[in-house]
Amino acid sequence: MNENLNITPMNSAQVRQQERFDRKGTAVAEKMLRQIRELSHMPETLNPFLETLESIFSRREDALRPAGVPTVGTYCVMVPPEMIYAQGAMPVKLCSGSYTAFGIGNDISPRDACPLVKAVMGFEEIDAMPVYQNCSLMAVPVTCDCKKKLAGWLQKRRPTAVLHIPANRDQDEDMESFVGELYRFSETLEQVTGIPLTYKSLADACCMTADAQYQLSRFINLRRKHPLIIRGSFSMSVMNALSYTWLPDWTKQLSDLNDELENLAKQKEMAVKENQPRILLTGSPVIFPNFKIPLLIESMGGLLAADETCMGERGFYDPPAIVDRTVDGMLRALSNRATRPCTCPTFADNQRRIYRIRQLIKDYRIQGVIYHVLRGCLVYDYEYRQLEEEMDRLGIPVIRVETDYNEEDVEQLRIRVEAFIELIKYGGNRS
Numbered sequence: 503m504n505e506n507l508n509i510t511p512m513n514s515a516q517v518r519q520q521e522r523f524d525r526k527g528t529a530v531a532e533k534m535l536r537q538i539r540e541l542s543h544m545p546e547t548l549n550p551f552l553e554t555l556e557s558i559f560s561r562r563e564d565a566l567r568p569a570g571v572p573t574v575g576t577y578c579v580m581v582p583p584e585m586i587y588a589q590g591a592m593p594v595k596l597c598s599g600s601y602t603a604f605g606i607g608n609d610i611s612p613r614d615a616c617p618l619v620k621a622v623m624g625f626e627e628i629d630a631m632p633v634y635q636n637c638s639l640m641a642v643p644v645t646c647d648c649k650k651k652l653a654g655w656l657q658k659r660r661p662t663a664v665l666h667i668p669a670n671r672d673q674d675e676d677m678e679s680f681v682g683e684l685y686r687f688s689e690t691l692e693q694v695t696g697i698p699l700t701y702k703s704l705a706d707a708c709c710m711t712a713d714a715q716y717q718l719s720r721f722i723n724l725r726r727k728h729p730l731i732i733r734g735s736f737s738m739s740v741m742n743a744l745s746y747t748w749l750p751d752w753t754k755q756l757s758d759l760n761d762e763l764e765n766l767a768k769q770k771e772m773a774v775k776e777n778q779p780r781i782l783l784t785g786s787p788v789i790f791p792n793f794k795i796p797l798l799i800e801s802m803g804g805l806l807a808a809d810e811t812c813m814g815e816r817g818f819y820d821p822p823a824i825v826d827r828t829v830d831g832m833l834r835a836l837s838n839r840a841t842r843p844c845t846c847p848t849f850a851d852n853q854r855r856i857y858r859i860r861q862l863i864k865d866y867r868i869q870g871v872i873y874h875v876l877r878g879c880l881v882y883d884y885e886y887r888q889l890e891e892e893m894d895r896l897g898i899p900v901i902r903v904e905t906d907y908n909e910e911d912v913e914q915l916r917i918r919v920e921a922f923i924e925l926i927k928y929g930g931n932r933s
């Protein structure tokens with residue numbers, strides 16, 4: 503943590519930026535929420551998840567949690583939430599999808615930085631979002647160049663823990679170094695909350711996440727068994743709301759949604775018709791309110807049947823395999839869980855992502871793949887070629903769509919997504 507934080511009052515440019523955010527900052531979130539709600543067959547029990555997104559992005563409230571619990575902002579799914587809960591805080595995932603914050607961050611970062619990081623920097627520049635401003639600590643894993651520079655920039659302004667992620671994860675020495683990072687992270691958490699990591703607190707936190715993961719596995723199994731039961735835009739809203747929800751509350755909300763979906767499945771009431779093309783979305787993170795791709799797919803007559811993104815199910819699904827019931831054993835299990843099954847392309851060898859995508863294609867009877875690249879996100883862009891070759895072998899159509907955080911490309915994207923869905927409907931295998 504940096505002890506000499508350089509926090510200064512806002513200058514006039516920042517005041518203007520804040521005024522700009524106050525005028526326009528919530529419009530995109532409200533529009534996306536309206537479009538989600540307008541999609542047909544929205545389950546009633548989806549409402550609490552949308553209300554969470556509304557409270558954070560439209561009413562600009564802080565994350566709801568028990569009184570006195572501080573929040574820790576995390577910038578990647580590789581930060582184990584169990585450690586944060588165990589040490590008396592609540593994790594909030596702050597990777598951002600805000601177009602207005604992107605516009606502000608764009609003025610202070612290099613042109614080719616990715617929009618996700620620009621949007622985070624934009625929020626940091628202005629004092630407009632309690633969920634960002636109120637964090638007692640930021641935790642930034644160094645996964646790509648943009649995150650590395652973000653970490654250094656944040657460190658000068660806020661208490662920030664930087665976690666070094668190994669480029670490989672199959673070698674013992676790499677994993678050993680990540681375990682060391684988690685020990686250091688735990689010390690930093692203790693400085694912030696005053697609560698040490700103990701066997702009991704970590705075991706309790708692991709049980710809390712296991713309850714949530716059980717509900718998530720129920721949800722995933724339901725979707726695998728009935729790929730038409732729920733739209734992907736709804737599913738992605740559920741997973742995005744997790745970023746800002748006290749975990750036991752999210753678990754209960756998901757349990758209610760699972761009950762409703764099970765009832766619908768019994769009555770054979772599906773969200774969409776059998777003949778709607780089933781699409782898999784993969785690539786750079788899709789973070790609310792940047793929901794233009796999921797909403798385009800579903801408003802153009804496709805079904806977003808599954809996603810392979812870290813803001814989707816992949817970000818929370820894998821439970822830690824705890825063999826050694828000690829703090830050290832649990833930290834090792836968390837370190838393994840955070841990295842080994844992770845299909846993020848920031849790792850040097852990422853063959854497992856192709857296996858994972860093949861598995862999703864089979865499980866969800868996928869007919870086409872949309873590969874989402876945020877402009878400037880090289881790590882994901884690098885892997886497109888490999889995926890394209892694999893899809894060629896499987897005879898599955900795939901397109902690469904590159905986007906930024908603005909609405910200017912929506913019409914162009916609409917034409918491409920519509921053509922892709924038509925291609926699948928009428929039996930082509932290449933875009």
Ligand code: SF4
Pocket residue numbers: 577578579580597645646786787812813846847848
């Ligand atoms: S894309 Fe990779 S580096 Fe970025 S948040 Fe997701 S898992 Fe972390």
Ligand code: SF4
Pocket residue numbers: 616617618619645646647648649786787876878879880881882
């Ligand atoms: S992985 Fe891509 S989207 Fe995520 S921070 Fe790095 S460049 Fe940006």
